[in-house]
Amino acid sequence: MRFTYMPKYMFLAAFDFLSPVGFHLEKQLSKYAVGEYLLNVFYNLTVDGFLVSFPKCGRTWVRLMLGKAFATHFELDVSSAALLDIEHLSLKRRGIPRIHVTHDKANIRLPHELKMNRTKYRGKKVIFLVRDPRDVIVSHYFQVTRRRRNKYFSGDMSTFIHHEHYGIERILRFMNIWYHQQNVPSGFLLVRYEDLKASPHNELKKIVTFLGLSGVREKTLRDAVEFTHFENMKKMERDGVLHSRKLQPRDLDDPETYKVRKGLVGGYRAYLSEDDIVYLNRKIETELEAAFGYGGHYS
Numbered sequence: 001m002r003f004t005y006m007p008k009y010m011f012l013a014a015f016d017f018l019s020p021v022g023f024h025l026e027k028q029l030s031k032y033a034v035g036e037y038l039l040n041v042f043y044n045l046t047v048d049g050f051l052v053s054f055p056k057c058g059r060t061w062v063r064l065m066l067g068k069a070f071a072t073h074f075e076l077d078v079s080s081a082a083l084l085d086i087e088h089l090s091l092k093r094r095g096i097p098r099i100h101v102t103h104d105k106a107n108i109r110l111p112h113e114l115k116m117n118r119t120k121y122r123g124k125k126v127i128f129l130v131r132d133p134r135d136v137i138v139s140h141y142f143q144v145t146r147r148r149r150n151k152y153f154s155g156d157m158s159t160f161i162h163h164e165h166y167g168i169e170r171i172l173r174f175m176n177i178w179y180h181q182q183n184v185p186s187g188f189l190l191v192r193y194e195d196l197k198a199s200p201h202n203e204l205k206k207i208v209t210f211l212g213l214s215g216v217r218e219k220t221l222r223d224a225v226e227f228t229h230f231e232n233m234k235k236m237e238r239d240g241v242l243h244s245r246k247l248q249p250r251d252l253d254d255p256e257t258y259k260v261r262k263g264l265v266g267g268y269r270a271y272l273s274e275d276d277i278v279y280l281n282r283k284i285e286t287e288l289e290a291a292f293g294y295g296g297h298y299s
Contacts, residue, residue, distance in 0.1 A: 048090075048097040049125035049187075049211060054106045054174050056139035057131040058193045060084070061228055063101060065204050068224040070096050073216050080236065097211045099127075104174075111169040118181040126185040127207060128178050131193035132294050133171045134268040134280050137161055141271075158276050168280060172288050179289040192293070194265050200225045 051066075053059045067083030070076070074093040082089070090098035106114065141160045144153055153166060161167055182188040189210045196203045201221050208216050226232075269277070285295045 044120070044123070046098060047087075047100045047124060049099050049127065050121060050185075051086075051099055051101045051127045051129065052104050052178070053129035054131075054136060054171055055103055056136050056143060057129050058196060059101065059129060061196070061233065062127075062129060062191070062207070064233065065200070065224045065228045066099070066207065068227045069204065069208060069216065069220055072220045072223060073213065095213075097213070099211070106170065106174045109170070110165055111173045114170070114173050114177055116177055116181060118178075118184045121181075121185045123186050125187040125189070125210065126182075127189045127191055127210065128182070129191045129193065130175060130292060132265070132268070133168060133175070133284060133288065134272070134277070135193075135264070135266065136171055137166075137168055137280070138268045138271045140166065157271060158273060161272075161276055161280065168283050172283065175292060176287070176289055179291060190292075197265055200228075 051059065051062060063086050064084055067086045067089060070086065070089050071078055071083055074096055076089070076092050078089070078092065086099050087101060090096040137160070138157070141157050144160070144166060153160065153163065155163075182190075187210065189207065191203060191207065201218075204221050204224060205216075208221070268280075272280070288294060
């Protein structure tokens with residue numbers, strides 16, 4: 001049974017009023033089977049869609065683009081920090097889709113712990129954001145080793161690639177699971193980081209159309225793309241504009257500690273040895289579904 005708008009709005013407002021308590025409650029609940037079930041029920045009742053990705057695939061960029069587009073289209077007067085929280089923007093105006101942003105446990109599970117079951121997404125729209133696994137693993141290495149103190153890993157890039165928890169196996173399994181489960185949601189949109197870089201305006205237009213928004217002006221899309229230009233996002237992170245601890249560099253003078261780090265396509269070549277590239281190419285060619293388009297020594 002679906003909530004009508006007003007009860008749904010009131011329910012969401014009450015839940016969000018508990019933030020940040022609600023955020024920590026959600027984190028704790030997700031550790032237990034019963035808590036996980038309750039969260040799934042909550043999302044089923046309140047969420048219109050999901051933005052799903054493995055870490056370091058450009059999720060922050062897409063969130064901010066969508067937030068800016070929503071704010072402009074619905075004429076919201078909100079701060080830049082509020083634009084990043086696209087899930088709660090739906091409380092500002094009727095018609096804004098409530099999008100829950102998630103890594104779908106890919107950031108906390110071992111490869112064999114990633115389950116095929118995606119029934120919690122049934123009846124919802126899913127935007128699945130992917131990126132070349134070679135670029136992902138390099139960016140994730142810096143996330144783990146330079147942006148935060150990590151007691152579970154200490155080693156070089158090559159060790160990271162082969163690591164049981166952080167290595168390439170987890171990325172490929174996560175992507176393949178979603179490929180085989182893409183018919184579970186009511187709608188599934190695959191968005192590639194590389195396509196976003198090549199044509200951000202067109203890709204953003206595909207996303208807002210997929211979410212069911214009509215009448216979005218071309219200027220609204222152009223402004224959202226311009227607002228989230230790489231250099232502007234890096235400046236916002238450096239200046240603390242987004243008011244998020246997750247979006248702050250650990251060291252202002254070290255570019256590798258920024259959340260918005262390089263944003264390059266094919267940048268992995270500057271960091272990986274030839275042997276590691278050969279290894280990753282072989283893994284992608286033989287294990288990743290070809291439909292993602294990263295085989296054949298892509299980029």
